[in-house]
Amino acid sequence: MITERLDETTLNSKVEKLKLRFIHYYVIITCTTLIVYILTFYYFMQGPFMTMYFTVGLITLSYIYLIIGKKYTANDMMQVYMIVAPLYNSYIMLVFWETSVASFVTLFPVPVAAYLFLSKKECIGYLLYIIAISFICFFIRENFNIEFEKFPYHKLVITDILLFCFNLVIIILILFYHDRINKLYILSEFTSVKSEDKKSVVVQEGYEKEDIDEEIVERLQNLMENEMLFKNPNLSISTLSTYFDVNYTYISKIIRHLGYNNFNHYLNRYRINHVKMLMNESDLHKVTLMFIYTEAGFSNQATFNRVFKQIEGVTPSEYISLIKTEKLN
Template structure:
């Protein structure tokens, strides 16, 4: 169960990083447009908000998802205030297209949170939209510069196209996470299934050989972010087939299969006396582990002893 959760968290971290890249590009497009058209106060709002996102990208790269999940919660609320200001501006001039951005909030929340939290975010987004109609009448007339009809049309087109693309982005990764959850729930059932036809035998045997050759030649396990999704893409296969053949052939799930390769590499490095030349951190990160605690736990689960005990047993030292 922990291995599948770890794989889901890797995907969630990937979503965070890619989303930040995407939002910076979107903000850049709108900022350039608003500056070119000299639309106040949106040109300053989008420029400042875009600059704020740049250090967030480095933050997302630096920390694991265990910390990022708290950032996601704060960020969604923070981002909603920006969307709220944008919606206020356009509703001043009778434009409802900006409300589409709020649809992204519950869709994105489905990737990171349980159903109850998603429902709360949906209610929160709906409440923000409703409050726009209450707040706008209190904004002084002439406070904001009215865009031309041509400018409003361009913004509406950009908003519809980009928001739909963002929703599709989150739905794609939501589908991947749900697929991993489904595989985890069905792995014991799959383990007992038999391949019943010669065609299936040949197909699965070839896929299994391709997996072994891929791991031998490419050594993907050295990448701590490597997932079964990436393996399926590189082998032009799908996640279900790969998960099934690994369970049938290796009697373990993909995460354990991957970690066995990593532990074997660690043992090879120890046999080559790397522990006397480099730090233990260099050894386990070279094999695809991020943290020593995870490395120690996986090593003991597979070998039955700790890394230090393994080294002592082979008459070596750290």
């Protein structure tokens, strides 16, 4: 049990370091872009208010990051940023509403970054938040006669190119760190499987059922079958140990008593059975494979593919093809 917790702590620590490193580089890139914009609008565009607006953004972002950067977690900082950034960008959208669509592009990395740091529901929430802000900007432009600074189109081409380049770099950065974090989770799960296999022992003939608390077995089965606890992507044997207030070894003993080699074998059986149920009952033309495996508790496709092939003997794609063939017949 202690080893399991240490492994989880190490994994979480490494993931947190990667997220903080991403934020560090993101702040550097954003501040650099803001400096370029300040110089562009001051010397080339002759826009005094926009120059001041970008200067305030640069000072605020850099100052807050330097002050609170080491006091809060990566997720907390990103949640605050993903609320504030669209609000800050809303004025830029209002100014360039009729002359450039590039200001909308700055909002695109927000839900992408949310996918790296937060849950699927939170991603949808931030996407709706961005849509709401865009709608409010549209409403203001259509119903209020507010005068904003105007800039010639031939000059805006330069700022649009800068903005597209900035977003491209940010999206590449997000995908790079998303890949690294995924690899950490895959490596951790692979190590966990090997560790569980080493710890699993064959139940001897003299094994007595009196060693097992049938009430805990019943509660565990109820959690997995009726409450579908396996859908939690962070579920671990440590979580179950804490929930039932018993040690790691005792949970392992219960799992072997139920006929499974180890915790991962037990957990993945439930997840794969749920995946198969969804595949058989869903319209596979309308439902994505990603929705199906995340709904069952798998955090990434690489792990899902490996576990599915290991248990079913075929890949998910091959299994889907078999289902479609059966339905046609």
